[in-house]
Amino acid sequence: MxxxxxxxxxxxxxxxxxxxxxxxxxxxxxxxxxxxxxxxxxxxxxxxxxxxxxxxxxxxxxxxxxxxxxxxxxxxxxxxxxxxxxxxxxxxxxxxxxxxxxxxxxxxxxxxxxxxxxxxxxxxxxxxxxxxxxxxxxxxxxxxxxxxxxxxxxxxxxxxxxxxxxxxPLAVYGDFLMFSKSGENRIMLNIGGIANFTYLPGNLNASEIFSTDVGPGNTMMDQFMQKHYHQFYDKNATVATSGKLNETLLSVLLNCDFLEMDFPKTTGPELFNLDYLLSAQKQSSTENLKPKDLMATLCHFSAETIANAIKKCFGNEAKAQIYMSGGGMHNPLLVKLLKGKIPQSNFLTTADLNINPDxxxxxxxxxxxxxxxxxxxxxxxxxxxxxxxxxxxxxxxx
Known part of the structure; x- marks a missing residue:
């Protein structure tokens, strides 16, 4: 040999x-x-x-x-x-x-x-x-x-x-092995460039588990910060917090075939990028928005897509144990918005399961x-x- x-x-x-x-x-x-x-x-x-x-x-x-x-x-x-x-x-x-x-x-x-x-x-x-x-x-x-x-x-x-x-996404394989728990339905939410989650049923039935991308996490916000502020990302959501949500632009951003597709599905920055934002601005006549308002709207966009995906699985009154990981969990505005949109769910991090979320x-x-x-x-x-x-x-x- x-x-x-x-x-x-x-x-x-x-x-x-x-x-x-x-x-x-x-x-x-x-x-x-x-x-x-x-x-x-x-x-x-x-x-x-x-x-x-x-x-x-x-x-x-x-x-x-x-x-x-x-x-x-x-x-x-x-x-x-x-x-x-x-x-x-x-x-x-x-x-x-x-x-x-x-x-x-x-x-x-x-x-x-x-x-x-x-x-x-x-x-x-x-x-x-x-x-x-x-x-x-x-x-x-x-x-x-x-x-x-x-x-x-x-x-x-x-x-x-x-x-x-x-x-x-491949997270379903590791999430099942590392984080499944009898008697507790869990959502392992990873907010990276693209947000995805794995559903782990408390009955431990592997055939019921699924993992799916849901839409943008940090990718559009990071791209915007790099282009307009020459910063790698919006640390502590300082820029987004100083801006105001534009509902008209948000409505157009949310009008996307991918967001309506059934789970599981996958996407990437090939779809959700600054060209996507520019197209939405043209459609909504919001080309003259202040950069800080655009950042606020992008943060709301990510929060809305994540919350809508969880509601799609578990209903508008979703009650779930949500364990976060990924860079987006450090964005205080994004996390605040998620908690407000899914108020009956419990937000934790994988640190509560003895795995450093980063x-x-x-x-x-x-x-x-x-x-x-x-x-x-x-x-x-x-x-x-x-x-x-x-x-x-x-x-x-x-």
Whole structure:
């Protein structure tokens, strides 16, 4: 047997595995690096976060990603080069984190890398006949494995596509394993660039679970702040809080086919972006609104789409245990609006479940990797968009 295959087998068979989960989202604020201790698999998964940090991206690196991000036409040579460049930067950030945490690379069993999404193209968005669902994450796993010396699992979304899914959202798999609780219906709400949630029934019936994107979370607000205020995001919702909601513009923003589609569904910045806002302004004759009023309206737009999605599932008087994660949970205006729109629901964070909410997405990929290495596909029944598969390609370091 090849020594690397033997090494893979031995590590997968360990009673406790050290797995680094990585996440770099559409916000591109940095690389979330979560060092996890994982025991067991499936419903018996026991995961603990040993260390967590966000490796910061330089402005130059972020600009390079944006040059190929969420655009229908890009420089193909640059896409090719960035596949390697992103992986090399991620490997460097991992090595630096391990040194900071005083771990040796050889102590780590596996890396689970989401990569960097540069385009997401489900059929519902591209609407091209005779073409399948598509998504593309770059940041090659072989480069990370070689540069760190650690077996790396990557490119998780492709198996989901191959099995009939849309490549997103994948949170349903990790949420089921980490957060299901008998007797309590839970909503795991992640407010990233795009907002999504997973419904976890208290009866623990996997066939009833689903995960879905619901619409914009932070993506439009962040894009607006970067263009008009030269700030990465609206810290503490300072700008949005100083503005006023424009009901006319909000009404047009909410008039979107995607928002009326049944669950599960998936979307991205390819739809919800500043062009979408500009189109809505033209339709509503609100081109002369003050920037702060536009920010306030965008925040209301995100809150309305999230609240409407939850009401669609659980009724206008929705009573749910909602556990938040993602950057949007730090936006005080967004959270205040959500609480006002769903007053009978209880808003918590995954910190109440012993998982750092900022680390949750990175931990998810550690869980997905663990299932590929040690578990088996979870039977989600015939539910649309949730194929019963294990995900992740395996890259050996030599």
């Amino acid at each position: 090849n020594i690397q295959i033997q090494n893979l087998y031995n590590k997968a068979a360990k009673p406790e595995r050290l797995i680094i989960g990585l996440m770099s989202g559409t916000s591109m604020d940095g690389l979330d690096i979560a060092l996890c201790s994982v025991k067991g698999f499936g419903p018996e998964t026991d995961i603990k976060i040993l260390e967590f940090k966000t490796g910061e991206y330089t402005n130059e690196f972020r600009t390079k990603i944006k040059a190929i991000f969420s655009k229908e036409q890009v420089d193909l040579q640059l896409v090719c080069l960035m596949n390697e460049h992103i992986a090399n930067v991620h490997a460097q950030l991992i090595n630096e984190a391990l040194e900071e945490w005083t771990y040796k690379n050889e102590q780590i069993d596996f890396i689970a890398s989401h990569g960097q999404t540069i385009f997401h193209a489900p059929k519902s968005l591209h609407k091209l006949e005779n073409y399948p669902n598509g998504t593309l994450q770059i940041g090659d796993g072989d480069h990370i494995a070689v540069k760190t010396g650690i077996i790396t699992l990557s490119d998780f979304r492709q198996k989901h596509l191959a099995a009939g899914g849309e490549g997103a 680390a949750k997405e990175a931990v998810l990929f550690a869980v997905l990797a663990n299932e590929t290495l040690c578990g088996k596909p979870i039977d989600f029944g015939s539910r649309k968009g949730v194929p019963s598969v294990c995900m992740g390609k395996i890259s050996l370091p030599a």
